[in-house]
Amino acid sequence: MSQPLLEIRNLRTYLQSGGRVVRAVDDVSFSIPQGETFCLVGESGSGKSVSALSVIRLLPAGIASHPSGEIQLNGHDLLQCNDQQIRAVRGSQIAMIFQEPMTSLNPVMTIGQQITEALQIHHPDMQDSEARQRALLALEQVQMPGATGRYGDYPHQLSGGQRQRVMIAMALALEPQLLIADEPTTALDVTVQAEILRLMRKLQDDTGMGLLFITHDFGVVAQMAHWVGVMQQGKLLEVGRCAEVLRKPQHPYTQQLLAALPENLAKPAEAKYFTEPSSNPQTPLLQIRNLKVWFPIKKGVLRHTVDHIRAVDDVSLDIPQGQIVALVGESGCGKTTLGRAVLQLVAPTSGSIKLQGQELTGLSARELRPLRPKMQIAFQDPHSSLNPRLLVETTLTEPMKVHGIGKNNDERIELAAQILESVQLEREFLWRYPHEFSGGQRQRIGLARALALNPEFIVCDEITSALDVSVQADILQLLLKIRRQRNLTLLFITHNIGVVEYLSDRTVVMYKGKIVEEGLTAQVCGQPQHPYTQKLLAAVPRLLV
Amino acid sequence: MIRPQVSRESYAARIWRKTLAGVGVKFALAWVALLVFCAVFAPFLANSMPLLMSKGGELSAPVLRYLSVDDVWILAAFFLALALYFIPLGLSRRFVLFLLGTFAAIGLSYSLVKPPALVIYDDFRGSGYSQADWRIMPPIPYAPTDYLRDLVSIGLETPLASEGRLHWMGTEENGADVLSRMIHACRISLSIGLIASGIALLIGVVVGGLMGYFSGLVDMLGMRLVEIFEDIPTLFLLLTFVAFFGRSLYMMMVIIGVTSWSGYARYVRTEFLKLRSQDYVQAAVASGLPLPSILFRHMLPNGVAPLLVAVSFGVAGAILSEATLSFLGLGVVDAPSWGQMLDQAVKSSTFNWWMAVFPGGAIFMTVFSYNLLGEAFRDAIDPKMANKPGAEQ
Numbered sequence: 001m002s003q004p005l006l007e008i009r010n011l012r013t014y015l016q017s018g019g020r021v022v023r024a025v026d027d028v029s030f031s032i033p034q035g036e037t038f039c040l041v042g043e044s045g046s047g048k049s050v051s052a053l054s055v056i057r058l059l060p061a062g063i064a065s066h067p068s069g070e071i072q073l074n075g076h077d078l079l080q081c082n083d084q085q086i087r088a089v090r091g092s093q094i095a096m097i098f099q100e101p102m103t104s105l106n107p108v109m110t111i112g113q114q115i116t117e118a119l120q121i122h123h124p125d126m127q128d129s130e131a132r133q134r135a136l137l138a139l140e141q142v143q144m145p146g147a148t149g150r151y152g153d154y155p156h157q158l159s160g161g162q163r164q165r166v167m168i169a170m171a172l173a174l175e176p177q178l179l180i181a182d183e184p185t186t187a188l189d190v191t192v193q194a195e196i197l198r199l200m201r202k203l204q205d206d207t208g209m210g211l212l213f214i215t216h217d218f219g220v221v222a223q224m225a226h227w228v229g230v231m232q233q234g235k236l237l238e239v240g241r242c243a244e245v246l247r248k249p250q251h252p253y254t255q256q257l258l259a260a261l262p263e264n265l266a267k268p269a270e271a272k273y274f275t276e277p278s279s280n281p282q283t284p285l286l287q288i289r290n291l292k293v294w295f296p297i298k299k300g301v302l303r304h305t306v307d308h309i310r311a312v313d314d315v316s317l318d319i320p321q322g323q324i325v326a327l328v329g330e331s332g333c334g335k336t337t338l339g340r341a342v343l344q345l346v347a348p349t350s351g352s353i354k355l356q357g358q359e360l361t362g363l364s365a366r367e368l369r370p371l372r373p374k375m376q377i378a379f380q381d382p383h384s385s386l387n388p389r390l391l392v393e394t395t396l397t398e399p400m401k402v403h404g405i406g407k408n409n410d411e412r413i414e415l416a417a418q419i420l421e422s423v424q425l426e427r428e429f430l431w432r433y434p435h436e437f438s439g440g441q442r443q444r445i446g447l448a449r450a451l452a453l454n455p456e457f458i459v460c461d462e463i464t465s466a467l468d469v470s471v472q473a474d475i476l477q478l479l480l481k482i483r484r485q486r487n488l489t490l491l492f493i494t495h496n497i498g499v500v501e502y503l504s505d506r507t508v509v510m511y512k513g514k515i516v517e518e519g520l521t522a523q524v525c526g527q528p529q530h531p532y533t534q535k536l537l538a539a540v541p542r543l544l545v
Numbered sequence: 546m547i548r549p550q551v552s553r554e555s556y557a558a559r560i561w562r563k564t565l566a567g568v569g570v571k572f573a574l575a576w577v578a579l580l581v582f583c584a585v586f587a588p589f590l591a592n593s594m595p596l597l598m599s600k601g602g603e604l605s606a607p608v609l610r611y612l613s614v615d616d617v618w619i620l621a622a623f624f625l626a627l628a629l630y631f632i633p634l635g636l637s638r639r640f641v642l643f644l645l646g647t648f649a650a651i652g653l654s655y656s657l658v659k660p661p662a663l664v665i666y667d668d669f670r671g672s673g674y675s676q677a678d679w680r681i682m683p684p685i686p687y688a689p690t691d692y693l694r695d696l697v698s699i700g701l702e703t704p705l706a707s708e709g710r711l712h713w714m715g716t717e718e719n720g721a722d723v724l725s726r727m728i729h730a731c732r733i734s735l736s737i738g739l740i741a742s743g744i745a746l747l748i749g750v751v752v753g754g755l756m757g758y759f760s761g762l763v764d765m766l767g768m769r770l771v772e773i774f775e776d777i778p779t780l781f782l783l784l785t786f787v788a789f790f791g792r793s794l795y796m797m798m799v800i801i802g803v804t805s806w807s808g809y810a811r812y813v814r815t816e817f818l819k820l821r822s823q824d825y826v827q828a829a830v831a832s833g834l835p836l837p838s839i840l841f842r843h844m845l846p847n848g849v850a851p852l853l854v855a856v857s858f859g860v861a862g863a864i865l866s867e868a869t870l871s872f873l874g875l876g877v878v879d880a881p882s883w884g885q886m887l888d889q890a891v892k893s894s895t896f897n898w899w900m901a902v903f904p905g906g907a908i909f910m911t912v913f914s915y916n917l918l919g920e921a922f923r924d925a926i927d928p929k930m931a932n933k934p935g936a937e938q
Contacts, residue, residue, distance in 0.1 A: 343831050372833030379824040387825040389846045399832035449828060
């Protein structure tokens with residue numbers, strides 16, 4: 001191996017937090033050869049982003065310190081550079097792109113201006129016309145559709161994927177030798193992610209730059225990496241060639257992470273509940289007919305309705321008792337709205353929803369109340385799903401009291417404790433406030449709240465999307481166990497195909513407010529019929545391709 | 546199952562601890578506590594009559610005998626608040642008990658307390674009192690409206706200048722002690738700030754909450770109402786009312802309160818609009834909880850914090866309004882207030898620094914303290930400022 005582009009030796013980054021010192025990066029060494037990709041993988045808080053920010057020296061000087069380490073870029077130690085030198089290195093030799101395409105661009109400048117500004121800062125004598133040429137070239141390089149026309153657009157006029165392309169164009173305009181990408185596709189839909197990943201690989205082939213790629217997704221690693229480093233709590237546990245690490249992981253933590261991926265999770269011992277569509281001939285638990293949820297777009301002084309956003313457009317769906325139905329689709333396809341409309345949290349525009357033959361649409365809040373316990377919901381964001389001011393005990397027992405479950409408070413508290421135990425939490429957690437729990441624990445409490453009323457049917461809205469894979473694996477196994485114990489019916493809303501394959505009996509694919517495909521999970525995922533489903537499945541980064 | 550006695554810090558306790566973390570806020574609290582102390586115990590701190598005296602073996606307490614109706618119920622409310630602080634009860638229950646108790650005290654004192662209608666302060670320095678066996682005088686032995694006529698006070702004496710008498714802050718033009726007037730004026734400043742803001746808060750929360758939760762038409766009508774009330778110039782309205790209905794402290798409180806709720810309503814509306822889409826509120830709706838529980842248990846406590854910040858600034862604003870009005874000579878006549886004292890300072894022919902510096906300084910310190918409290922509180926509830934030890938990994 002020739003001289004590596006970037007070599008990091010014994011890097012330590014300590015962060016000051018209050019009175020404590022956090023060893024965010026602890027004795028990390030790795031190197032990136034010219035033209036190759038190094039993927040740093042790890043769960044949240046493992047120190048992978050801090051490692052990347054240390055390389056480009058973007059950590060605030062008052063908080064971060066480097067007790068030891070060398071960061072050699074082409075033989076120069078970046079840790080020894082002063083501010084002026086490091087500014088010259090940033091952009092021209094190392095560029096960085098971030099996760100959030102919505103906030104990384106300045107909203108009041110056109111994308112063309114932003115790229116030319118970056119160019120002219122590093123090349124003060126560059127003429128405007130030349131900068132414009134270079135910027136256009138960069139936009140064409142990132143395959144921006146209609147690059148010339150897009151030059152004068154503002155960021156809000158672009159989609160998320162296009163903004164990420166602009167970010168990459170900005171990074172590439174200066175022809176850096178090393179590109180650092182910090183979860184660049186995490187906020188994007190899978191089909192867009194697939195395009196961006198393909199683009200980054202192509203650009204790497206064209207320019208021969210090195211790539212430090214940070215992600216938590218092993219599927220993305222498998223597609224991008226030449227080298228992989230697995231991080232946990234600031235330490236680099238395992239480094240190696242991508243294929244070797246993924247096929248024959250040496251470190252127990254890597255093995256554990258890979259085993260926690262939904263596609264690697266052991267399926268529960270007994271066969272799935274429903275193998276054939278006709279196994280339940282009675283009326284389905286939930287029957288949705290021609291459901292429409294349209295949101296009006298209002299304009300003008302008089303706020304008259306000019307058009308509608310058709311979030312859910314003419315959807316019909318049956319959910320039989322005891323099934324787990326996965327609702328899949330990209331962001332904005334209406335899957336969350338559909339879930340909330342079923343629970344009457346969003347008023348449907350038209351159509352009918354029947355729960356056990358009972359019509360739900362058009363009922364008043366009072367008429368709905370006796371039906372509420374039968375259907376519950378669990379949410380995606382563990383931070384906003386629990387009332388921060390209420391004890392877990394209050395959160396769980398208040399709905400019970402309203403619906404007359406349990407004779408007195410003591411009995412309800414005992415019931416709540418049992419429910420907590422059934423989601424594998426301790427009974428003492430009843431007397432705690434939400435901020436005392438981790439994300440995974442909060443999701444369990446959210447599930448416990450949904451279970452408190454003994455429902456028949458739960459809508460799970462992306463409940464594992466904000467979690468690390470190992471926590472996600474626990475929650476998925478827990479869901480299957482609870483389903484078995486209580487004969488629950490679940491509508492599981494997700495964008496993660498791996499989770500769908502692991503968990504669900506049936507899969508429903510939504511696209512632009514309509515259901516485009518529906519069937520047994522094995523069928524839909526094995527032989528997709530609709531072109532959109534095919535595109536979606538092809539875009540999913542798989543671990544072993 | 547018995548609730549374990551681990552003292553887990555509640556959300557409110559956490560916010561309170563963070564609010565108190567700074568140095569400035571401790572100082573501000575100390576100042577406000579001093580004001581409260583002065584306001585409650587004013588008749589015992591500055592009065593012309595003895596606190597306790599013995600004459601011919603007979604003990605008497607003239608101060609107690611001359612306590613006015615207001616003095617009595619304020620004292621009662623204060624001790625009720627102290628007692629409630631030590632009784633372990635829920636916050637809302639304490640608050641309700643306090644309100645009920647205070648109203649009962651007001652009613653009782655108006656019907657039971659009958660102080661002598663005429664008080665002649667000169668008498669207390671006469672032979673009937675001065676020839677007692679022993680007597681304990683208040684720390685400042687001058688009442689705020691005692692013009693020291695028998696002592697032939699010439700008025701406008703500079704601090705510590707008069708012979709035979711001790712006036713820490715001098716005397717005003719009629720000869721009354723300035724410090725005594727300052728102490729008694731605490732009541733007006735405190736009460737106008739708290740009651741006017743309380744009225745504004747009540748209206749603001751109700752209107753804003755309705756707008757935020759129901760949105761749509763209610764929201765549109767509510768916002769127009771808010772805009773109308775924002776356009777009313779408080780000071781001119783106060784002047785008009787004073788011109789037509791005479792001067793009254795209570796009227797001032799009501800007018801300041803009724804014209805300043807619009808900002809609170811906007812705060813609550815925004816918070817409710819935001820909270821309505823929060824997952825835990827959606828979960829509460831999905832659990833079929835009744836509307837009052839959703840509004841007052843799941844939404845209001847989570848949206849109230851920014852409001853309290855606004856209120857602490859509002860209290861300062863109300864105190865300033867009263868001071869402005871008194872300064873213009875349109876304040877309350879019979880009781881001293883800081884603004885009125887400033888007015889006196891300007892009106893006399895020569896500039897008397899002690900007449901301006903002490904009340905002006907008191908107004909400044911009070912407004913400053915409330916602003917400090919407000920800012921500390923705002924920082925405490927701001928999650929971006931939170932340094933969370935042991936946050937999620």
